[in-house]
Amino acid sequence: MSKTKTRLVTSFQSTGRMGRSTLQQALISWFAYAGVEFSAVDTDSEHKTLSSWYPDIAAFHPYRGQDDLLPCLNQAGTAPVELIDFPAQATQSVLAAFNHFNAFAIFADKGIRLTVFIFASDERAAMTSGAQIVSTLEKGADYIVVTNPARFTSQVFFASKLAEILKDVPTIEVPRITGATIEAVDTASKKERKALTFRQAENLLEIGSKYELEHWRNRLFAQFEDHAQYLLPDPGLVQKEVVRTEFKPVEAVDPFSL
Numbered sequence: 001m002s003k004t005k006t007r008l009v010t011s012f013q014s015t016g017r018m019g020r021s022t023l024q025q026a027l028i029s030w031f032a033y034a035g036v037e038f039s040a041v042d043t044d045s046e047h048k049t050l051s052s053w054y055p056d057i058a059a060f061h062p063y064r065g066q067d068d069l070l071p072c073l074n075q076a077g078t079a080p081v082e083l084i085d086f087p088a089q090a091t092q093s094v095l096a097a098f099n100h101f102n103a104f105a106i107f108a109d110k111g112i113r114l115t116v117f118i119f120a121s122d123e124r125a126a127m128t129s130g131a132q133i134v135s136t137l138e139k140g141a142d143y144i145v146v147t148n149p150a151r152f153t154s155q156v157f158f159a160s161k162l163a164e165i166l167k168d169v170p171t172i173e174v175p176r177i178t179g180a181t182i183e184a185v186d187t188a189s190k191k192e193r194k195a196l197t198f199r200q201a202e203n204l205l206e207i208g209s210k211y212e213l214e215h216w217r218n219r220l221f222a223q224f225e226d227h228a229q230y231l232l233p234d235p236g237l238v239q240k241e242v243v244r245t246e247f248k249p250v251e252a253v254d255p256f257s258l
Contacts, residue, residue, distance in 0.1 A: 003111055004111055004112070004113040004233040004234075005077065005080070005110070005111035005112070005233055006076065006077045006078075006079065006080060006081070006082060006110065006111060006112045006113070006233055007080065007081050007082070007112075007113055007115060007230075007231060007232050007233045008076055008082050008084065008107070008112050008113070008114050008115065009027070009081065009082070009083050009084070009115045009117075009231060010083065010084040010085075010086060010114070010115070010116060010117070011023075011086070011116060011117040011118075011119070012086040012090050012091055012094045012116075012133070013091060013117075013118060013119055013121075013126055013129050013130050013133060014088060014089045014090065014091040014125055014126065014128075014129035015088060015089070015121065015123055015125045015126040015129070017151070018119040018121050018126065018146075018148065018151065019119065019146070019148045019151055019174050020085075020117070020119065021047075021049045021050075021085075022174065023117065023146060023172075023174060023220075024040075024049075024050060024083060024085060025053060025197045025198065025199075026174075026198075026217060026220045026221075026224075027083060027224065027231070028040065028054065028057070028083065029197075029198075029199055029217060029221075030220070030221050030224045031081060033221065033240060033242070034221075034224075034225075034237075034238045034239060034240050034241070035237075035238070035239030035240050036080065036081055036232060036237050036238065036239070037079050037080050037081070037237075038079055038080065038081040038082065038083065039057070039059070039078060039079040039081075039082050039083070040054060040057050040058040040059070040082070040083040040084075040085070041058065041059050041060075041061055041072055041075070041082065041083070041084045041085070042058045042059070042060050042061075042085050043060075043061050043062060043063035043068065043072065043084065043085060043086050043087060044062075044063070044085055044086065044087040044088075045062035045063070045064065045087070046087060047087075048060065049085065049195075050083075050085045052194075052195050053195060053197050054197075058085075059075070061075075063086060063087055063090060063093075063094075065093060066093055066096055066097035066100055067097075068097075069094065069097035069098070069101060069103070070101060072084060073101055073103060073106050076106070076107070076110060076112055077110035077111065077112050080232065080233050080234075080237060081231070081232055081233070091129035091132055091133060092129075092132065095132065095133065095136050095137075098136075098137075104140050111233075113141075113142065113233065114137070114140065114141040114142070115141065115142045115143070115144060115230050115231060116133060116137065116141045116142070116143055116144075117143075117144050117145075117146050118130045118133065118134065118143055118144070118145050118146065118162075118166060118169075119145075119146045119148070120145055120146065120147045120148070120152060120157040120158065120163070121152055121157060122152045122154045122155075122156035122157050127156075127157060127160055127162055130162050131161070131162045131165075134162065134165055134166065142169075142230045143166055143169045144169060144170050144171070144172055144227060144230055144231075145163075145166050145169055145170070145171045145172070146171075146172050146173075146174060147171060147172070147173045147174065148173075148174040149173065149174075149176065150174075150176040150177070151174075170226075170227045170230060172220070172223045172224070172227065173223070174220070175215075175216045175219045175220065177212065177213070177216055178209075178212065180209065181205070181208075181209040181212050181213060184201075184205050184206070184209045185198060185201045185205070185209075185213075188201045188204040188205065189201065191204075192204075198213045198216075198217065199213075199217070201213075202214065215245075218242055218243070218244075218245070221242040222242050222244050225238065225241060225242060
């Protein structure tokens with residue numbers, strides 16, 4: 001396999017509402033902050049999330065079936081990092097398309113390495129499609145497990161065989177955002193008459209929500225930096241590192257010792 005020139009980052013695990021779009025906007029913010037050249041492709045013809053949020057960045061190539069993977073494969077390799085947003089419920093179709101077009105031979109020829117996010121969902125459909133992805137792609141891809149404790153509160157995923165298979169891969173935890181801040185972002189989006197990313201909404205929010213989103217983003221940026229070898233073709237591409245704030249946990253105090 002040739003030296004990695006492009007890191008192709010994606011998720012096509014079936015079922016929605018896992019936090020995939022939220023993670024993608026955080027990644028795009030990090031690429032821009034870190035000074036990493038990247039491109040994005042939106043293939044979700046129903047929601048068009050990426051192309052709506054980033055019309056100047058994300059190219060739109062609707063994915064409706066296996067044949068629609070071809071434009072993505074032809075375009076792949078034009079930037080050091082490429083992010084592809086596939087529609088929900090596309091797992092089997094994308095895997096079949098990878099096989100039909102011999103995608104990994106194309107990746108090897110272009111010096112592309114694939115990274116797939118696997119979300120630690122406790123929903124059966126998500127775990128099933130995640131297992132299909134890992135068992136089909138095997139070592140042809142790198143994996144990052146994404147946990148979202150605010151969304152999935154049970155430990156069902158971590159008791160599964162899929163979690164056992166992925167026990168040695170890196171993990172990214174999506175920090176919690178309060179409902180009041182999410183509601184404030186939605187209100188700002190309605191006022192602006194367009195869907196706003198967290199970054200776009202920040203300056204329109206009251207100070208508490210603004211700083212919550214800023215802290216949320218920085219915590220994710222720090223994790224992205226820690227796992228840059230799986231998100232970039234070369235971690236040395238990072239030109240600007242995030243300023244990390246020290247987290248001081250609340251200490252347990254014995255009231256009888258006071």
